[in-house]
Amino acid sequence: MNMNIKLPPTTARSFIDLNLFGRSNHQYRLEDENIFLETKDLNLFYGQQQVLQSINLSLPKHRVTAFIGPSGCGKSSLLRCFNRLNDLIEDSRTEGQILLDGEDIYQPRTNVAYLRRKVGMVFQKPNPFPKSVYENVAYGLRIQGIKQRKRLDETVETSLRAASLWDEVKDRLKENALGLSGGQQQRLIIARAIAIEPEILLLDEPASALDPISTLKIEELINELKAKFTIAIVTHNMQQAARVSDYTAFMYMGQVIEFGSTNVLFTTPKYRQTEDYITGRYG
Amino acid sequence: MKAWWGSGEPWVWLAASTVALCLLMVFSLLAFIAVQGLGFFWPAPIMQAMHHTPGTAPTRLVGEIYHQDEVPVSRLTKAWQAPFAAHQEVTRYLIKVGNREHYGLDFRWVLKAHLQDIQYPPTLSVVERLEWGNAYGDIEALQENGVTIAEGEAVWEMLESRLQRTRDLRQQIKQIEKQPLGRIHFQLEKLRLQARKLSLQHRLTPEKIAEFETQRREQEALSQQLHDQLAVLHQAMQRDSLLLREMQGQHIVIPLAKVVQIIQPNRLNGMEKLHYYGLRLWHFVSSDPREANTEGGVFPAIFGTVMMVLIMSIIVTPLGVMAAVYLQEYAKPGFWTQLIRISVNNLAGVPSIVYGVFGLGFFVYLLGGNIDAWFFPEAAPAPVFGTPGILWASLTLALLTLPVVIVATEEGLARIPRSLREGSFALGATQYEVLRYTVLPMATPAMMTGLILAIARAAGEVAPLMLVGVVKLAPSLVLDNNAPFLHLDRKFMHLGFHIYDVGFQSPNVEATRPLVYATAFLLVLVILVLNLTAFWIRARLRERYKSLETM
Ligand SMILES: Nc1ncnc2c1ncn2[C@@H]1O[C@H](COP(=O)(O)OP(=O)(O)OP(=O)(O)O)[C@@H](O)[C@H]1O
Ligand SMILES: [Mg+2]
Numbered sequence: 001m002n003m004n005i006k007l008p009p010t011t012a013r014s015f016i017d018l019n020l021f022g023r024s025n026h027q028y029r030l031e032d033e034n035i036f037l038e039t040k041d042l043n044l045f046y047g048q049q050q051v052l053q054s055i056n057l058s059l060p061k062h063r064v065t066a067f068i069g070p071s072g073c074g075k076s077s078l079l080r081c082f083n084r085l086n087d088l089i090e091d092s093r094t095e096g097q098i099l100l101d102g103e104d105i106y107q108p109r110t111n112v113a114y115l116r117r118k119v120g121m122v123f124q125k126p127n128p129f130p131k132s133v134y135e136n137v138a139y140g141l142r143i144q145g146i147k148q149r150k151r152l153d154e155t156v157e158t159s160l161r162a163a164s165l166w167d168e169v170k171d172r173l174k175e176n177a178l179g180l181s182g183g184q185q186q187r188l189i190i191a192r193a194i195a196i197e198p199e200i201l202l203l204d205e206p207a208s209a210l211d212p213i214s215t216l217k218i219e220e221l222i223n224e225l226k227a228k229f230t231i232a233i234v235t236h237n238m239q240q241a242a243r244v245s246d247y248t249a250f251m252y253m254g255q256v257i258e259f260g261s262t263n264v265l266f267t268t269p270k271y272r273q274t275e276d277y278i279t280g281r282y283g
Numbered sequence: 284m285k286a287w288w289g290s291g292e293p294w295v296w297l298a299a300s301t302v303a304l305c306l307l308m309v310f311s312l313l314a315f316i317a318v319q320g321l322g323f324f325w326p327a328p329i330m331q332a333m334h335h336t337p338g339t340a341p342t343r344l345v346g347e348i349y350h351q352d353e354v355p356v357s358r359l360t361k362a363w364q365a366p367f368a369a370h371q372e373v374t375r376y377l378i379k380v381g382n383r384e385h386y387g388l389d390f391r392w393v394l395k396a397h398l399q400d401i402q403y404p405p406t407l408s409v410v411e412r413l414e415w416g417n418a419y420g421d422i423e424a425l426q427e428n429g430v431t432i433a434e435g436e437a438v439w440e441m442l443e444s445r446l447q448r449t450r451d452l453r454q455q456i457k458q459i460e461k462q463p464l465g466r467i468h469f470q471l472e473k474l475r476l477q478a479r480k481l482s483l484q485h486r487l488t489p490e491k492i493a494e495f496e497t498q499r500r501e502q503e504a505l506s507q508q509l510h511d512q513l514a515v516l517h518q519a520m521q522r523d524s525l526l527l528r529e530m531q532g533q534h535i536v537i538p539l540a541k542v543v544q545i546i547q548p549n550r551l552n553g554m555e556k557l558h559y560y561g562l563r564l565w566h567f568v569s570s571d572p573r574e575a576n577t578e579g580g581v582f583p584a585i586f587g588t589v590m591m592v593l594i595m596s597i598i599v600t601p602l603g604v605m606a607a608v609y610l611q612e613y614a615k616p617g618f619w620t621q622l623i624r625i626s627v628n629n630l631a632g633v634p635s636i637v638y639g640v641f642g643l644g645f646f647v648y649l650l651g652g653n654i655d656a657w658f659f660p661e662a663a664p665a666p667v668f669g670t671p672g673i674l675w676a677s678l679t680l681a682l683l684t685l686p687v688v689i690v691a692t693e694e695g696l697a698r699i700p701r702s703l704r705e706g707s708f709a710l711g712a713t714q715y716e717v718l719r720y721t722v723l724p725m726a727t728p729a730m731m732t733g734l735i736l737a738i739a740r741a742a743g744e745v746a747p748l749m750l751v752g753v754v755k756l757a758p759s760l761v762l763d764n765n766a767p768f769l770h771l772d773r774k775f776m777h778l779g780f781h782i783y784d785v786g787f788q789s790p791n792v793e794a795t796r797p798l799v800y801a802t803a804f805l806l807v808l809v810i811l812v813l814n815l816t817a818f819w820i821r822a823r824l825r826e827r828y829k830s831l832e833t834m
Contacts (some may be wrong), residue, residue: 060739085708088704090616113711114711116708117710127703130725139720140711144711196711224493
């Protein structure tokens with residue numbers, strides 16, 4: 001299970017024509033970036049099972065980093081390390097370091113609640129609270145003890161606008177959020193996450209349950225949001241990864257096989273495994 | 284045929300008929316109690332007959348036929364058996380003849396065959412009295428200060444207004460006794476306790492004594508005034524009286540002050556009977572019991588039952604919810620947590636009388652005794668909390684129902700999806716905040732379920748209450764308008780215990796049997812109302828989270 005996967009390099013070839021997606025051929029270079037989040041030899045265990053194996057990654061500030069890889073390879077688990085949500089799982093164990101803005105978040109003295117305010121998360125399945133649309137978005141502020149009506153109103157509106165949901169729900173803010181459609185719920189969760197103004201946003205397959213139009217909306221949204229946040233996104237859709245991300249990490253069985261600028265990874269993957277996966281030759 | 288068996292259809296039928304049977308049993312139980320209890324308030328006709336037993340002179344008998352049954356001839360006295368030689372059984376009546384002060388017993392068993400000339404003359408009256416039960420007979424005259432002012436039919440023209448006058452006077456007296464006079468007694472007792480407290484603390488200075496003395500004088504002067512007022516009212520009440528000729532021709536003077544109601548049931552038409560029926564029913568639920576609980580109403584018992592259940596709910600809900608939250612959310616799952624959980628579940632099976640014994644020993648004697656020693660030394664030797672009372676009864680029942688609340692709440696907490704908790708955590712909530720803002724609000728319907736089960740169990744419980752606070756007759760209600768309004772140290776009455784007391788402890792079992800049914804019916808009704816209220820609240824809470832199941 002925990003064997004190291006090392007595969008022969010492939011020849012340089014273009015797999016996906018990135019120009020099709022209207023993106024520049026700009027080659028991001030990790031060396032020039034301002035690193036916001038960095039993992040060092042990260043291992044994660046759920047009980048006896050090792051889910052992540054010596055992960056070394058750097059997420060640059062104000063960039064979108066995509067995580068791709070087959071189902072069960074540990075993408076969600078990795079994201080959950082970034083806001084220490086794995087702490088909630090009994091007998092989970094984390095080894096190694098995660099530096100957020102240079103601070104190790106796994107230190108004993110880390111204030112976890114405070115950390116999670118800085119690391120917003122959108123879950124694989126939308127999980128709105130059974131409260132009104134308004135209260136869902138205001139939730140994060142409320143638990144921070146903010147009570148001023150005006151401030152809450154403003155934040156709710158700007159967050160919903162940022163999640164391009166405002167026009168659809170502005171007349172039903174008092175209605176139960178569970179009455180929204182799946183796509184609306186997903187955007188509501190995004191609004192809820194950005195309402196507390198995190199510094200990094202973790203999106204776990206935000207478009208998995210959405211129709212193409214909603215998906216496009218969310219992708220546009222990500223493009224806008226990256227001016228304010230650092231973004232990590234998990235996706236099973238190669239085109240989507242190619243469209244929205246600046247960097248891509250390919251994961252396989254708990255390891256990061258390849259990590260680099262999206263343009264490079266999609267046109268000239270170093271490893272056979274990566275090539276097979278992004279061309280769809282691998283399940 | 285084989286296919287029919289195989290289809291599972293027979294089992295559906297079996298299950299359905301079981302349900303039908305259960306429903307039938309429940310409804311016939313309720314119907315039986317309702318008919319037995321509620322029929323009692325219907326104004327029964329009054330019979331008049333000559334009672335002729337062999338070897339004695341015939342006597343006139345007036346009263347209500349209460350009950351009828353068949354007895355084997357062989358059980359009769361030898362002398363009576365002869366005429367019935369051809370029969371196996373004879374019909375026997377139970378007749379309520381009233382006038383207890385004359386005859387000692389209100390009831391007589393007579394053989395139908397011994398009654399002759401049975402009639403229902405419209406002139407016969409039944410007088411419901413505050414003392415000595417009903418009186419039956421013919422009203423002959425109305426007297427004012429002992430002087431006859433109306434006779435025969437003319438009485439009825441003047442009666443209602445004079446009855447109303449005495450009712451008003453009685454109401455006034457009651458008002459004075461309950462409110463200002465009750466308050467003065469309360470104040471005097473308070474003054475006495477204050478003085479005693481200071482003296483126990485050696486701080487009773489002469490100035491203080493003088494101050495208390497003046498206050499006491501004031502109150503006593505007030506009290507004297509009120510007593511004078513009362514004396515005047517009582518005097519006025521005594522003015523009118525009735526002259527009634529009872530069945531054997533003796534005349535009885537009945538002061539109107541002692542009369543609740545007078546009717547001539549044989550004369551009433553259906554509507555009028557209905558009116559009196561409603562009146563008597565209302566009287567039953569709204570007034571205090573009289574005559575060692577065998578007459579009058581059950582209001583204090585209804586009130587006590589409801590108060591006890593409410594106080595219990597207020598105690599058990601937070602306790603149960605907090606325990607469940609700890610077990611489900613904070614305690615590390617493992618051997619010990621599981622052991623505690625199993626123990627809690629088993630507590631639900633402990634017989635309730637055991638809780639009663641525990642309540643008496645621990646709450647009343649130990650806790651109450653110590654509270655008295657620490658906080659109410661001035662009241663000694665009279666106990667305040669060191670004696671059974673509504674607080675201890677409610678606490679005991681809270682303990683009894685704690686397991687159901689814990690179990691129901693735990694189930695509710697466990698059902699809340701993990702994803703919602705994670706969503707809340709991911710927004711920077713602490714564990715407390717997740718509980719406070721997400722988990723607990725969503726678990727409220729489950730808590731209400733627990734509470735509904737608790738109420739259903741507690742409201743019908745009698746055995747433990749007899750040890751920790753219920754009494755046959757409580758002098759005052761738990762709630763009144765003397766500060767601090769809610770008197771948790773007081774004893775209280777309870778419908779369940781009332782049934783037991785009236786049905787089995789009263790000297791006049793025949794008279795009270797319908798009351799037993801009526802009280803039982805009321806108890807069921809009270810439990811129903813309490814439960815429906817809780818159901819309604821839960822339904823409203825559910826409404827808010829109803830789409831949760833779809834997630
Ligand atoms: N709570 C948990 N307890 C134990 N094992 C878990 C838990 N959550 C996930 N796993 C295991 O960890 C491994 C990685 O799961 P993870 O959810 O991170 O995969 P993923 O890459 O997000 O997959 P997908 O693309 O299907 O979402 C899987 O083998 C999974 O079975
Ligand atoms: Mg996943």
